[in-house]
Amino acid sequence: MATAVAHEAPATRSVLWSWITTTDHKRIGILYGVTAFAFFLLGGLEALVIRLQLARSENDLVSADMFNQLFTMHGTTMVFLAIMPLSAAFFNYIVPLQIGARDVAFPRLNAFSYWVFLFGGLILNSSFIAGPLFGAGSLSVAPNAGWFGYANLTSRAYSPGANIDFWVLGLQILGVASLAAGFNFIVTIVNLRAPGMRLMRLPVFTWMTLVTQFIVVTAFPVITIALVFLMFDRFFGTNFYSVSAGGDLLLWQHLFWLFGHPEVYILILPAMGIVSEVLPTFSRKPLFGYAVVVYSGLLIGVMGWGVWSHHMFSVGLGPIPDSVFAATTMLIAIPTGVKIFNWLATMWGGQLRFTTAMLFAVGFIAMFIIGGLSGVMHAAPPADLQQTDTYFVVGHIHYVLFGGAIQGIFAGIYYWWPKVTGRLMNERLGRVHFTLSFIGMNLAFFPMHFIGLLGMPRRVYTYGPELGLDTLNLVSTVGALLIGVSVLVFLVNAWRTRRHGDIAGNDPWGAATLEWTIPSPPPAYNFTVIPEVVSRLPRWSRTQMKAIPDVPPEPVHVPGGSYWPIVAAAGLAGMAVGALFHTLWVVLAAAAVLVVAIYAWAFEPFEV
Amino acid sequence: MTHAPAHAHATSTGLDNKKLAFWTFIGSECLLFGSLISTYLIYKGRSVRGPTPQEILNIPLTSVSTFDLLMSSLAMVLALAAVTRGDRLWARVWLGTTALLGALFLGFQAYEFTAFVHEGLTITTNLFGSTFFTLTGFHGGHVFVGVVWLLTLLVRSFQGKLGPDKTINVEIAGLYWHFVDVVWIVIFTVVYLIQ
Amino acid sequence: MSEPPAASGHGHPGTGTYLAVAAVLTIITVVEVGVFYVPAFKAVLVPTLLVLSTTKFALVVMFYMHLKSDHKLFTLVFSLPLMLALGVGIALLLLYGAFVRG
Numbered sequence: 001m002a003t004a005v006a007h008e009a010p011a012t013r014s015v016l017w018s019w020i021t022t023t024d025h026k027r028i029g030i031l032y033g034v035t036a037f038a039f040f041l042l043g044g045l046e047a048l049v050i051r052l053q054l055a056r057s058e059n060d061l062v063s064a065d066m067f068n069q070l071f072t073m074h075g076t077t078m079v080f081l082a083i084m085p086l087s088a089a090f091f092n093y094i095v096p097l098q099i100g101a102r103d104v105a106f107p108r109l110n111a112f113s114y115w116v117f118l119f120g121g122l123i124l125n126s127s128f129i130a131g132p133l134f135g136a137g138s139l140s141v142a143p144n145a146g147w148f149g150y151a152n153l154t155s156r157a158y159s160p161g162a163n164i165d166f167w168v169l170g171l172q173i174l175g176v177a178s179l180a181a182g183f184n185f186i187v188t189i190v191n192l193r194a195p196g197m198r199l200m201r202l203p204v205f206t207w208m209t210l211v212t213q214f215i216v217v218t219a220f221p222v223i224t225i226a227l228v229f230l231m232f233d234r235f236f237g238t239n240f241y242s243v244s245a246g247g248d249l250l251l252w253q254h255l256f257w258l259f260g261h262p263e264v265y266i267l268i269l270p271a272m273g274i275v276s277e278v279l280p281t282f283s284r285k286p287l288f289g290y291a292v293v294v295y296s297g298l299l300i301g302v303m304g305w306g307v308w309s310h311h312m313f314s315v316g317l318g319p320i321p322d323s324v325f326a327a328t329t330m331l332i333a334i335p336t337g338v339k340i341f342n343w344l345a346t347m348w349g350g351q352l353r354f355t356t357a358m359l360f361a362v363g364f365i366a367m368f369i370i371g372g373l374s375g376v377m378h379a380a381p382p383a384d385l386q387q388t389d390t391y392f393v394v395g396h397i398h399y400v401l402f403g404g405a406i407q408g409i410f411a412g413i414y415y416w417w418p419k420v421t422g423r424l425m426n427e428r429l430g431r432v433h434f435t436l437s438f439i440g441m442n443l444a445f446f447p448m449h450f451i452g453l454l455g456m457p458r459r460v461y462t463y464g465p466e467l468g469l470d471t472l473n474l475v476s477t478v479g480a481l482l483i484g485v486s487v488l489v490f491l492v493n494a495w496r497t498r499r500h501g502d503i504a505g506n507d508p509w510g511a512a513t514l515e516w517t518i519p520s521p522p523p524a525y526n527f528t529v530i531p532e533v534v535s536r537l538p539r540w541s542r543t544q545m546k547a548i549p550d551v552p553p554e555p556v557h558v559p560g561g562s563y564w565p566i567v568a569a570a571g572l573a574g575m576a577v578g579a580l581f582h583t584l585w586v587v588l589a590a591a592a593v594l595v596v597a598i599y600a601w602a603f604e605p606f607e608v
Numbered sequence: 609m610t611h612a613p614a615h616a617h618a619t620s621t622g623l624d625n626k627k628l629a630f631w632t633f634i635g636s637e638c639l640l641f642g643s644l645i646s647t648y649l650i651y652k653g654r655s656v657r658g659p660t661p662q663e664i665l666n667i668p669l670t671s672v673s674t675f676d677l678l679m680s681s682l683a684m685v686l687a688l689a690a691v692t693r694g695d696r697l698w699a700r701v702w703l704g705t706t707a708l709l710g711a712l713f714l715g716f717q718a719y720e721f722t723a724f725v726h727e728g729l730t731i732t733t734n735l736f737g738s739t740f741f742t743l744t745g746f747h748g749g750h751v752f753v754g755v756v757w758l759l760t761l762l763v764r765s766f767q768g769k770l771g772p773d774k775t776i777n778v779e780i781a782g783l784y785w786h787f788v789d790v791v792w793i794v795i796f797t798v799v800y801l802i803q
Numbered sequence: 804m805s806e807p808p809a810a811s812g813h814g815h816p817g818t819g820t821y822l823a824v825a826a827v828l829t830i831i832t833v834v835e836v837g838v839f840y841v842p843a844f845k846a847v848l849v850p851t852l853l854v855l856s857t858t859k860f861a862l863v864v865m866f867y868m869h870l871k872s873d874h875k876l877f878t879l880v881f882s883l884p885l886m887l888a889l890g891v892g893i894a895l896l897l898l899y900g901a902f903v904r905g
Binding site for chain 2: 825828829838852867876883892899
């Protein structure tokens, strides 16, 4: 079927080379997905060790120091190396298909984002075995001051080893990847839509992607600066977080949470977008209140900037700031609530089919409501004073991040798997995955609300038996293990489907949006001709758009690959490695590689 | 102003992809410099020891460098106009002038930084030193990148590769340059004039 | 809806305008420095300087960066993050006790 592709793609020397030089959004999406899932498994392993350590009081499975590294890396990995890039996998693969485009606006920049993410994740995790290189007494010098790295625990004085250097430099690298992707997708969604694909005809997933990217490009610069200050303090002796020089430790918290709160909307909006695609398809009913759902997403993106100090209710900001942020935090529950009602209304009166994707989407709604309720409880400063830094918060965040984001992502995986691979996943195994996961997550995270209110703090490697929390902690650990088993079931399903999955065809679900008009998997050029869109639900509306031919009427140009993105990414990563070892010449040499790569990239003939 | 190359793809808004991307980048940079400037302002007056801004900032010198940067923006728009109308000579003159004025600004900054160090203000001395050098250093770094960018365009011009079809590239370099100028306008006011 | 990337020139400013803007920018800078040095202005120094520098900012953005005559989308894409940065900056200053008497 690919015979009509123009012969401009260079002869690929090998399969590996073709992946290394790829600029195809579909391949980049797969790369993101596989890599992110691997990090998800790693983060999950870290969680399991944490839970095994906490399964009973006064346990000694791991040392306190290792425990600190485990919860730090678990959080950092899950946020930056799992959820964000899993969402990015979908941005990459699905958005161009949903808007009727052949690729993103800047394909090489897209590849660059992926390689930078990979290298950043590798650098960060290499800290687990880098101890000997830094003269540490242990094998592991993984970051150990929490995923939020509060000053001045992170200062050179209190964290003299390389651990926090890995954290700072790793995050800066990852930030570059996210920012580059942010600019790319904003331009793609605004400028590369097929004719007739007006903004208010965009699928909700694409809309949520657009809002997410705006949050990325505005929030990441703030954490960049926060990290620059920390890096300068640690490397050059500046005074940004130095109390003795008159500095304020809260400056870190303000800058971090100015980024950190919008970041949680970066984590959840894509999953909400996925749910907004899956629910209508398996209700055989258009999304209820499309415009309202879109506007709610926009509102969440904007209002998310006004709530950051609700992470700081216990630091003594004063009654006025506390009250203001309490009010804004409660207000932001409204657009989310609106979305939930719209999703429920979509299902109401629909022809429901509980495929695995649908199960996860409905599970998302249920679990996110619970997470949202505990969130609103946090919004009241007096209540939060008891809840903060206890397991209550851990319960809240895992309901929204696992019950919410991860379930949403799994819904997307089951939904779009046939489009990407051409084969359907096994529904029976999928139901087993969902059931085990659902039971597991509730066993794991619900007791945490009680554990927290009964007095167990966060981030402690052990607890005394006199707290009487052994049983609840054990239940939580069992739940975590169940989650692990459920993921294994998923992996078995994914593996089996390569040979045994049913062939999907263009549209196995009877869905409404453009990506289901083309073959599964799509050809390199996506659409034989760019479609002319005449409605919001191209495959469901009465007004049918012009049929897309099976074969391109004339050769379609598909850009060849380029190796400059990976070279540039390597240069950037090299600079971080040089900095880690405090070796200037390495930093300069790597910078030179980066500069050469940028020039070569700019001047290489590359036609989109 | 932006004439797309003949083979460029149509876009949904009719606007050039690179130009849209670059304005988005500039929006992002507002948050970057906004965080730096906010930190400077938060820490103003909280240094536990001197030197203080009042003691050390050189207003006459910085006024000249500010004027220099403003004039470089003028040179930049004249360069863009020259490239647009295919005027190779004046494109090179104005691009070169912009780069020169930018380099001159960096020279002023280098002199200022060296003088401050001699007078006892380094990046580690106190809060003022840390915030001042980091903020103006980041800005200076941006100017440096801009000068390199301009020199690259100048070389391309001498290679005969900067015709009117490349206007968009010069326009985007211009956007970057003017933004860097505009950030300096804020810094000059907030750091130097409002002490 | 799709058009080839268009010439955005809805009347681009000519050299005359650019020179005029440059002249105004110079004059404002001179005034700023003057206000800084003249003791009589001490009381209104901050508001005056803010107004003057905002004017310079606006002139460069509108004329040299061409926002005034370009598509409104560029203005949107620039002003939203700008407003955000201003809002966040002011909020931080308030949280750190600025604009409070005594």
